[in-house]
Amino acid sequence: MSAPIRLAVIGMGKIAHDQHLPAIAADPDFQLVATVSRHGGPVDDLPFFPNIEALIESGLAVDAVALCTPPQVRRAIAATALAQGWHVFLEKPPGATLAEVVTLEEAARATGASLFASWHSRYAKGVEPARAWLADRRIDSATVTWREDVRVWHPGQEWIWAAGGFGVFDPGINALSIVTRILPRPFFLTEAALDVPSNRQAPIAARLQFRDTAGVAIAADFDFRQEGPQHWDIVVETDRGPLRLADGGATLTLPDGSVPTAAEGLHGEYPGLYARFAAVIRAGTSDVDVAPLRHVADAFLLGHRNLVEPFVE
Template sequence: MSPINLAIVGVGKIVRDQHLPAVAANPDYRLIAAASRNGTVDGIDNFRSIEEMLSAVPAIDAVSLCMPPQYRYAAAEKALAAGKHVFLEKPPGATLSEVADLEALAAEKGLTLFASWHSRYAPAVEAAKTLLSGTTIRAMRVIWKEDVRHWHPNQEWIWQAGGLGVFDPGINALSIVTHILPRPVFITAATLEFPENRDAPIAAAITFTDARGLDLAADFDWRQTGKQSWDIVAETDAGEMVLSEGGAKLSVDGRLVHAAPEREYPALYERFAALVKAGRSDVDLAPLRHVADAFMLGRRKFVEAFHD
């Protein structure tokens, strides 16, 4: 099969740090175009809009969409309507309904739609899933705390309605939890802390359970300075499992049992290529559904204003 002629839309930090190196290292792809209001990629054709790009470069086979989620539906609909396979950065959209519509359109067109969750491809996630599948889980705690000023300096879109706020990183934790747990969970209560000058939360405390009464709680916070915390801790009959550093390391009762080099985005693009070749889609909305449920069920608490 010839390489997939790929275009990228939304050239920002995550594209430069992760997408471009992953694509360059994968022989299944040939990057031939990019569209962005604020960035360009050297050595290929660059455009200001996806409409201009799709019109000018008909050889594009697939499009990777990396703009903020509030703007992703319109771009994805245009790409699918033009007969292009679509890779969606996380979260796949601003609402569940718009992603469901894209999934139906992709099926109608016989195209691949991939809702990517990069944290599921962290080195120790599959090992954690295997461990939990073979034991009884008594309780789980998710601690996902980081410094928004470090990771998202001066990015206003994340504080706007639809930008998700602290759920932008928190959805990474949810993507892991929904992948490694043997049964589906659902939210029972949530408290969302909104800065008085923002439309998206800066912190969230959430409790979940499942059909068997699992004790699961998550604590998301964007105000942490110093060492960042991306940990999932489970009390099980096999011991205390700690999936740490965003899924990079797995320990049981304090003993490191799995660690490997990080290659989340290379694995995502390998998955996308395999889906395109097989003529299939992968649109798991469980992480985004939990975010929607938290906003639906959550109690709002207003806290001091946030300024970059």
């Protein structure tokens, strides 16, 4: 496929408008041909549909779709798109359950379409230089602090508090997507504590303890109740001193104080995602890494639940 990939965006919420549409507009590999949403209206006078079934019935020529819906409804939409032979971009998290994602991966193989489970934080500009620097270092420990104000970043998004909505793991999975990328060895959960508001189904905070296959400790602190300065930080202690990733992976500081950057082509999380999606489609392959989702699933399996005060927005 050498012509622009004709793309429809499904689920026109804040992330679609703020991140997806600008990245698509700047990428010559893609041509936005339609938007699909239960709410809102058309973008730039392009065709607009209330659901994927109406898009299919229209007969509009589409090669791929980007799904920006809440995870609870994403599997059915993705399966419908794959049945059309359309390539599918899944916003993070790629599904509400691991089984859903495995089923979609099998469907993509059966239809020959490409499936891309995107992890936007892996495309922050400090992540790949951090991975390269850590590859031949002795790692002694890692600490993740991901604390943000849910009222600022997810105002009015009731789905995030429902079963399958992930709660604080919606941002926390971004941290896990980085850590699973930069650390050289696999790691696994040993204990977890989840703070769940008494009027909600999903946690508002979580404290996690991991060990890697060499016994190195990794600790994570996720909290949706942060006021004032927000924290999206990862510190990896090594035999050469601490490596620090701040601002959600955007700022890397090495022990000597230097601040290396990624290659120019990797700058920008969503431009990087769309460049990767185009490459996957052109190659006729899929890119589906469930490691971050697996750690979240393990936290729900193993975690001790603490009921805390109700959350009222």
